Amino acid sequence: MVVPPLLRAVIMGPPGSGKGTVSARIIKHFGVKHLSSGDLLRDNMQKKTEVGILAKSYIDQGRLIPDDIMTRLMLNELKGLDRYNWLLDGFPRTVAQAEALDKECQIDTVIDLDVPFETIKCRLTARWIHPASGRVYNLEFSPPKVQGIDDITGEPLVQRDDDKPETVTKRLQAYDAQTKPVLQYYREKGLLKSFSGTETNKIWPHIYAFLQTKLPDVSQKDAATPR
Numbered sequence: 001m002v003v004p005p006l007l008r009a010v011i012m013g014p015p016g017s018g019k020g021t022v023s024a025r026i027i028k029h030f031g032v033k034h035l036s037s038g039d040l041l042r043d044n045m046q047k048k049t050e051v052g053i054l055a056k057s058y059i060d061q062g063r064l065i066p067d068d069i070m071t072r073l074m075l076n077e078l079k080g081l082d083r084y085n086w087l088l089d090g091f092p093r094t095v096a097q098a099e100a101l102d103k104e105c106q107i108d109t110v111i112d113l114d115v116p117f118e119t120i121k122c123r124l125t126a127r128w129i130h131p132a133s134g135r136v137y138n139l140e141f142s143p144p145k146v147q148g149i150d151d152i153t154g155e156p157l158v159q160r161d162d163d164k165p166e167t168v169t170k171r172l173q174a175y176d177a178q179t180k181p182v183l184q185y186y187r188e189k190g191l192l193k194s195f196s197g198t199e200t201n202k203i204w205p206h207i208y209a210f211l212q213t214k215l216p217d218v219s220q221k222d223a224a225t226p227r
């Protein structure tokens, strides 16, 4: 029996472009493991680990965490996932990180959410999250069933400190300066697959169709209208 190779995928896009939202749909339909650098950092901050304490000072200023720390943290987590299909979210965010990742494994595809900055800014101020699971809500787009409460656990939702308008501006600047070159890096390797738009629900069917060429849909839902 020929075993298909494991999928090594990355999802990229500016802050608020919908990486977390799309990742949740990819997990549901394609059963891949998801590793989000932001969720991992927030978990470390909440537990007040050494990395968490250091990360907080950068995140609060809308700056990226230094490459060596971030790379060590993520590559270490990836070791535990080497038998699974996986999707990386939020990493790599610099060319140095992408090069370090390349030394460890061969990336198959990079999904780029190309959403304009003006669309993003108002989304982030309405974002609420459930920190323990990484579940993400939006007061207009995907509100929780009960205001301020996670649908699954019933625990309270919080707003991210770095979703303040002034920090969002700094994060978008960091994206332009440090992360856009990563798109070019993957474009040159022929791995970049960009999806442009202003609404996740319109972009998603295209991503779904693209991923179906790589993995079977493992969800029970009607695949004709994938949500």
Ligand SMILES: Nc1nc2c(ncn2[C@@H]2O[C@H](COP(=O)(O)OP(=O)(O)O)[C@@H](O)[C@H]2O)c(=O)[nH]1
Binding pocket: 013, 014, 015, 016, 017, 018, 019, 020, 021, 022, 123, 124, 126, 127, 128, 136, 137, 138, 139, 140, 141, 142, 198, 199, 200, 201
């Ligand atoms: N209005 C609107 N909000 C969206 C859409 N897609 C995602 N969101 C919300 O925008 C915010 C940012 O999305 P998220 O997936 O966290 O983006 P990430 O920062 O790239 O991981 C969240 O509050 C989402 O619920 C959309 O199409 N329209």
Ligand SMILES: Nc1ncnc2c1ncn2[C@@H]1O[C@H](COP(=O)(O)OP(=O)(O)O)[C@@H](O)[C@H]1O
Binding pocket: 014, 015, 016, 019, 037, 038, 039, 041, 058, 059, 062, 063, 064, 065, 066, 070, 089, 090, 091, 092, 093, 094, 097, 162, 171
């Ligand atoms: N790969 C990374 N390299 C450096 N810093 C990172 C990385 N991933 C996350 N961070 C830090 O964590 C913050 C939150 O990341 P994330 O949750 O992915 O947010 P968003 O996608 O909304 O920008 C970033 O603004 C940055 O400070």
